[in-house]
Amino acid sequence: MRLKREFYQRNTILVARDLLGKKLVHKEDGIHYIGKIVETEAYINTEDDGAHFNKGLTNRTRIIDESGGHIYIYNIYGMYQLFNIVAEKKGVHGAVLIRAVEPIEGIESMYINRYKKDFSSPSKKEIINLTNGPAKFVMAMDISKEEFYGADLVLNKRLWVENANDLQKDEVVRSKRINIDYAIKGKDYLLRFHIKDNPFVSK
DNA sequence: CTGATGATGTTCT
DNA sequence: GAACATCATCAGA
Numbered sequence: 001m002r003l004k005r006e007f008y009q010r011n012t013i014l015v016a017r018d019l020l021g022k023k024l025v026h027k028e029d030g031i032h033y034i035g036k037i038v039e040t041e042a043y044i045n046t047e048d049d050g051a052h053f054n055k056g057l058t059n060r061t062r063i064i065d066e067s068g069g070h071i072y073i074y075n076i077y078g079m080y081q082l083f084n085i086v087a088e089k090k091g092v093h094g095a096v097l098i099r100a101v102e103p104i105e106g107i108e109s110m111y112i113n114r115y116k117k118d119f120s121s122p123s124k125k126e127i128i129n130l131t132n133g134p135a136k137f138v139m140a141m142d143i144s145k146e147e148f149y150g151a152d153l154v155l156n157k158r159l160w161v162e163n164a165n166d167l168q169k170d171e172v173v174r175s176k177r178i179n180i181d182y183a184i185k186g187k188d189y190l191l192r193f194h195i196k197d198n199p200f201v202s203k
Numbered sequence: 204c205t206g207a208t209g210a211t212g213t214t215c216t
Numbered sequence: 217g218a219a220c221a222t223c224a225t226c227a228g229a
Contacts, residue, residue: 041221050221060214077222078211084221097221135222179221202222 002160003153008068012087012094015068016042017193019085020172023162024101026141031109033141034162035101035131039194039201041177043084043095048191049183053093064093069154073138073145080135081145085153085161099134099178099192101141102200103127110140133202171196178202 003022008015019037026033043051052074053061063072064086072084072095087094103110108119110130131137143159153160177192194201 043221052221058215074221075213076220078213078220080211080222082221099221133222177221182219183221 001163003069003163005067005069005154008085008087008153009089010068010087012044012096013042013191015085015087015094016040016096016191017172017174018166019096019098019161020193020195021164021167023104023164024098024141025160025162026143027158028142031142032105033110034103034105035137035141036104036164037098037100037161038102038198039098039100040192041097041099042087042191042193043097044186044189044191045093048186048189050177050180050186050189051093051095053095054186057093063150064095066090066150069152071148071151071153071159073143073149075145076135081138081143082134083138083143097134098137100194100200100202101131101137102198103131103140106141109142113142114140128199132200167195 019040022037024035046054048054053064063070066086067090068087070086072086073081076082084095084097087096111119114130130140173194173196174190175192176188
């Protein structure tokens with residue numbers, strides 16, 4: 001079952017935590033990419049200098065105003081795209097960055113997308129490196145800004161999040177977010193969540 | 204294994 | 217013109 005609107009239209013921090021263990025699905029030309037979400041970060045509001053939208057929306061961030069379940073993808077460092085899920089009700093601003101997934105299905109295609117070579121005798125290191133970072137899994141699962149900026153995970157035919165059983169409380173680790181040293185208010189907020197001991201969590 | 208560095212271009216000031 | 221929610225690669229231990 002895909003997650004419904006109600007899941008996304010909640011407090012951003014709860015959405016970030018509860019996305020752990022759920023499965024991101026992208027269907028494309030007969031290829032079925034599935035990745036289990038193992039690491040997320042919440043970006044909240046005007047009290048959070050780390051959030052792109054803390055001083056109001058711009059053309060880049062306009063979709064954050066939409067209801068929870070929409071997709072916010074943006075370019076970073078000229079060459080990468082990062083994947084976020086909008087949270088909260090329409091008009092309330094919050095988003096969850098997906099930082100890493102564990103490959104479940106479509107691994108062979110992910111391998112070709114990442115390394116541009118045939119899938120034969122891959123090393124364990126190469127498999128871990130497929131999806132253990134926010135730009136890496138986007139490349140592996142062939143998700144693009146052009147195609148999915150503003151898409152709705154509740155309704156979209158080719159991209160959604162599949163429900164899964166809740167994790168045990170002791171499987172979830174909460175910590176500070178990564179690479180937002182520039183944020184004055186928000187740098188030390190504990191808004192990063194990951195699955196304990198999962199090898200695909202980013203370094 | 205670790206840490207340092209360069210790539211690269213959109214967005215915002 | 218600067219900043220940037222990153223990654224691949226390389227040098228050194």
